[in-house]
Amino acid sequence: MKLRAQIVFGLVGVMWLVLAQPAPGFARAWYYPMDAHEARAYLKGFGQLIDTVFYEGQEELFPFNRFYGYHAGVDLEVSPSELSTRVPVYAVTSGTISYVGSLAGYGGVILLRLDGEATTALYGHVKITDLPYRVGDQVSAGSVLAHLGDAFSAETSRERKHLHFAIYRGTDQYFRGHESTPEQLSARWEDPLAYLLEHGAVSPRPAAPVATSTPPLENGQPILYNYNGRHVPMNRTIIFVIAGGLALLGLGVVAYRQARSPETPLSVPVPASAPAPVPAPPTVEPAAEVDEAAAFLIYTNGLKRSFAAPMYHRRSPDAYLEASQPAIVRVKKRGVTWDEFFKTLPFRLTGECLTTGTGDTFCSGGEGELKFYLNGVRVADLLDRQIHDGDRALISYGVDGEAQIQKQFSQVPDPRSLTD
Numbered sequence: 472m473k474l475r476a477q478i479v480f481g482l483v484g485v486m487w488l489v490l491a492q493p494a495p496g497f498a499r500a501w502y503y504p505m506d507a508h509e510a511r512a513y514l515k516g517f518g519q520l521i522d523t524v525f526y527e528g529q530e531e532l533f534p535f536n537r538f539y540g541y542h543a544g545v546d547l548e549v550s551p552s553e554l555s556t557r558v559p560v561y562a563v564t565s566g567t568i569s570y571v572g573s574l575a576g577y578g579g580v581i582l583l584r585l586d587g588e589a590t591t592a593l594y595g596h597v598k599i600t601d602l603p604y605r606v607g608d609q610v611s612a613g614s615v616l617a618h619l620g621d622a623f624s625a626e627t628s629r630e631r632k633h634l635h636f637a638i639y640r641g642t643d644q645y646f647r648g649h650e651s652t653p654e655q656l657s658a659r660w661e662d663p664l665a666y667l668l669e670h671g672a673v674s675p676r677p678a679a680p681v682a683t684s685t686p687p688l689e690n691g692q693p694i695l696y697n698y699n700g701r702h703v704p705m706n707r708t709i710i711f712v713i714a715g716g717l718a719l720l721g722l723g724v725v726a727y728r729q730a731r732s733p734e735t736p737l738s739v740p741v742p743a744s745a746p747a748p749v750p751a752p753p754t755v756e757p758a759a760e761v762d763e764a765a766a767f768l769i770y771t772n773g774l775k776r777s778f779a780a781p782m783y784h785r786r787s788p789d790a791y792l793e794a795s796q797p798a799i800v801r802v803k804k805r806g807v808t809w810d811e812f813f814k815t816l817p818f819r820l821t822g823e824c825l826t827t828g829t830g831d832t833f834c835s836g837g838e839g840e841l842k843f844y845l846n847g848v849r850v851a852d853l854l855d856r857q858i859h860d861g862d863r864a865l866i867s868y869g870v871d872g873e874a875q876i877q878k879q880f881s882q883v884p885d886p887r888s889l890t891d
């Protein structure tokens with residue numbers, strides 16, 4: 472009898488823990504530091520090597536300051552219409568303000584110690600006058616932290632209007648915008664967009680903001696929102712339980728697929744006309760003249776690389792690009808591999824690293840991953856495969872999730888629809 476009572480109390484206790492007390496790590500909301508983050512350009516990506524080549528032809532955007540090294544954060548750019556409007560930046564999660572001040576290179580800087588993370592977010596090029604809080608104050612997740620400084624003013628240290636956003640490990644004050652070596656970069660900095668993605672960040676601007684209480688006002692405008700107050704904890708718990716179940720289901724499916732095959736297929740339906748990936752034939756085919764076409768695209772940190780420059784065209788009689796359609800490889804000799812083709816171009820590509828013709832290097836590692844796709848399927852050995860008529864290849868470097876990669880792959884043209 473006693474034992475049964477204990478079991479009942481125990482079960483009730485567990486249910487109470489699960490339903491009424493969502494774990495803090497799950498309950499904390501995460502947001503991107505600017506709205507419409509998916510639509511924004513990232514002029515300097517995380518870990519990108521900023522050198523003299525980077526600044527070539529960018530004089531208008533960088534008329535005063537030139538910094539060099541590995542970029543320790545991401546630069547989120549504004550749209551032309553935002554040049555003349557107040558552009559808010561948001562607390563990516565709840566935290567404590569640990570610095571507000573002005574520094575050369577940044578103009579206004581805010582440091583936000585992120586609750587429960589032992590990491591700090593850095594917001595550079597922001598207006599720091601008339602902020603509704605002081606150092607030591609707690610701010611809620613998704614609240615408006617500040618607004619971007621005006622272009623080429625003291626507020627941005629005479630840089631263009633944009634947000635330099637970074638996350639470093641530690642709760643001290645640390646301000647470097649660029650590090651001298653990749654080792655220094657990875658010793659201190661998180662890839663901020665990957666970090667937010669991992670934490671389930673969402674866009675900070677709700678479809679229809681609803682004030683549950685009178686927000687603090689400045690010049691008649693609300694300056695500190697708290698979206699958390701609109702959520703009922705029980706609803707949130709149910710959402711987390713459902714999301715957790717779906718996540719487990721998803722993990723199960725992924726694990727099953729990976730157990731079946733080392734290649735992870737994209738979930739986009741591959742067009743029926745796309746040939747299944749063919750394993751490299753065991754015997755060497757005799758060299759023969761053919762007239763075939765394949766297509767490829769390369770994305771780095773979400774940006775499509777261009778091969779329109781003449782330096783990429785007609786580099787080899789066996790497989791080459793042309794000015795009219797620089798994403799199409801013309802194959803004139805049977806058996807040419809992707810590696811042999813890429814080796815004719817003025818850049819270096821291995822399974823681990825891409826060094827572009829403009830000198831940028833993108834390597835798999837802490838900041839991003841170099842991924843290869845052939846006809847909609849992720850493959851590890853694209854470079855070793857022969858180019859086949861109608862092939863569509865994607866090489867993507869960055870932290871892009873599957874949805875972004877699907878979008879990128881859909882941009883690879885169909886070489887069979889060519890009319891010439």
Ligand SMILES: [Zn+2]
Pocket residue numbers: 515542544545546634635636648
């Ligand atoms: Zn920056």
